[in-house]
Amino acid sequence: MKVRRCLAVLVLALFAMGIVAGCGNDQAGQQAQPQTEGTEILVGLNCELSGAVASYGSNAANGAKLAFEEINAKGGVLGKQFKVLERDSQSKTDEAMNVSADLVSKGVVAQIGPLISGAVAACTPVMNENQIPLIAPAATAPGVTVDEKTGETFPYIFRACFLDSDQGERMAEFAYDTLGVKTAAIYGSTSDDYAKGLAKYFKEAFEAKGGTIVAQEGYVTGDKDFKATLTKIKAVQPEFIYVPGYYQEVSILVKQARELGITVPMGGGDGWDSPDMLTVAGAEALNNTYFTNHYSVQDPKPAIANFVKAYEEKYNKTPDSFAALGYDCAYLLAEAIKAANSTDPVKIKEALENIKDFPAITGTLSFDEQHNPVKSIVVIEFKDGKLISH
Numbered sequence: 332m333k334v335r336r337c338l339a340v341l342v343l344a345l346f347a348m349g350i351v352a353g354c355g356n357d358q359a360g361q362q363a364q365p366q367t368e369g370t371e372i373l374v375g376l377n378c379e380l381s382g383a384v385a386s387y388g389s390n391a392a393n394g395a396k397l398a399f400e401e402i403n404a405k406g407g408v409l410g411k412q413f414k415v416l417e418r419d420s421q422s423k424t425d426e427a428m429n430v431s432a433d434l435v436s437k438g439v440v441a442q443i444g445p446l447i448s449g450a451v452a453a454c455t456p457v458m459n460e461n462q463i464p465l466i467a468p469a470a471t472a473p474g475v476t477v478d479e480k481t482g483e484t485f486p487y488i489f490r491a492c493f494l495d496s497d498q499g500e501r502m503a504e505f506a507y508d509t510l511g512v513k514t515a516a517i518y519g520s521t522s523d524d525y526a527k528g529l530a531k532y533f534k535e536a537f538e539a540k541g542g543t544i545v546a547q548e549g550y551v552t553g554d555k556d557f558k559a560t561l562t563k564i565k566a567v568q569p570e571f572i573y574v575p576g577y578y579q580e581v582s583i584l585v586k587q588a589r590e591l592g593i594t595v596p597m598g599g600g601d602g603w604d605s606p607d608m609l610t611v612a613g614a615e616a617l618n619n620t621y622f623t624n625h626y627s628v629q630d631p632k633p634a635i636a637n638f639v640k641a642y643e644e645k646y647n648k649t650p651d652s653f654a655a656l657g658y659d660c661a662y663l664l665a666e667a668i669k670a671a672n673s674t675d676p677v678k679i680k681e682a683l684e685n686i687k688d689f690p691a692i693t694g695t696l697s698f699d700e701q702h703n704p705v706k707s708i709v710v711i712e713f714k715d716g717k718l719i720s721h
């Protein structure tokens with residue numbers, strides 16, 4: 332998932348000059364080395380524990396910490412125990428980069444997080460220069476793992492989630508093929524590349540199948556009154572409304588749509604995944620709405636059921652997809668270290684590239700040549716306050 336990809340020009344300029352890179356030095360002219368000796372494996376958690384997307388970052392961090400506790404309880408990896416260095420990127424791109432520099436200076440062998448794509452992009456120069464793998468739990472922007480100007484894969488950046496293009500196309504297919512709708516409206520956030528990307532990919536895929544987009548409208552972050560635009564959309568009578576954005580606005584938008592008598596199905600992306608959707612919109616308003624997601628908490632598979640139970644027992648709440656993705660990242664890293672038979676970050680990176688058919692909570696995955704996971708996408712339906720997977 333991504334919020335904004337615009338990075339502070341001055342900050343990146345300073346980094347290019349080597350000023351920020353200097354934060355990773357133990358002393359002048361000597362780069363900090365990853366901790367590969369002793370009985371501990373240092374891992375950095377660079378997550379949004381406060382700020383606009385604290386819900387996502389905190390849950391992913393909790394999932395990762397739960398996984399590392401389980402791994403340590405079973406004896407760790409290579410006879411060593413994981414030690415987690417957890418830091419708060421505050422939902423800010425520049426702070427995420429600073430956190431990465433600090434974690435590198437502490438000698439971590441890998442980093443999990445941040446969650447949002449812009450923050451991962453800010454960390455990318457730090458991780459690549461220091462040759463430390465970064466596994467992004469939920470950064471769905473196409474350019475996270477690949478330089479969009481050159482087409483080259485960033486060597487040390489991986490992600491555990493699907494891409495925006497994948498989920499936009501998946502919802503278009505679901506709407507057209509499963510729901511049987513032939514006309515749709517798009518009413519999404521224009522404040523961030525995440526929502527704009529979803530709108531683009533949904534529109535392209537829906538039209539490619541033969542569907543027609545009858546209206547396309549936008550809102551901005553912080554909006555709370557959507558009724559005027561919803562009234563315009565209602566007038567053109569779409570059979571489906573796609574609402575790419577985050578739960579903060581979407582929950583209010585869906586509620587107001589139903590109050591206006593709009594009963595057609597509505598859909599969105601993984602930014603809908605929050606308990607606040609139900610709290611704000613209400614169970615009745617959310618009936619006949621759908622969103623693409625990474626897993627279903629109600630999936631009966633034993634591994635998923637065990638994860639949900641363990642998470643609920645530890646944190647006293649149900650794990651959302653970000654918790655599951657954080658959990659998967661930790662186990663992916665452990666698997667790579669085991670396969671590499673080493674805590675050398677370069678060897679860990681090479682082992683990650685060769686991951687095949689890994690049984691993650693969010694779906695069996697293999698990494699492609701661009702460090703993206705090849706995996707399935709779940710469509711979740713809100714039905715009487717419950718989440719039903721398709």
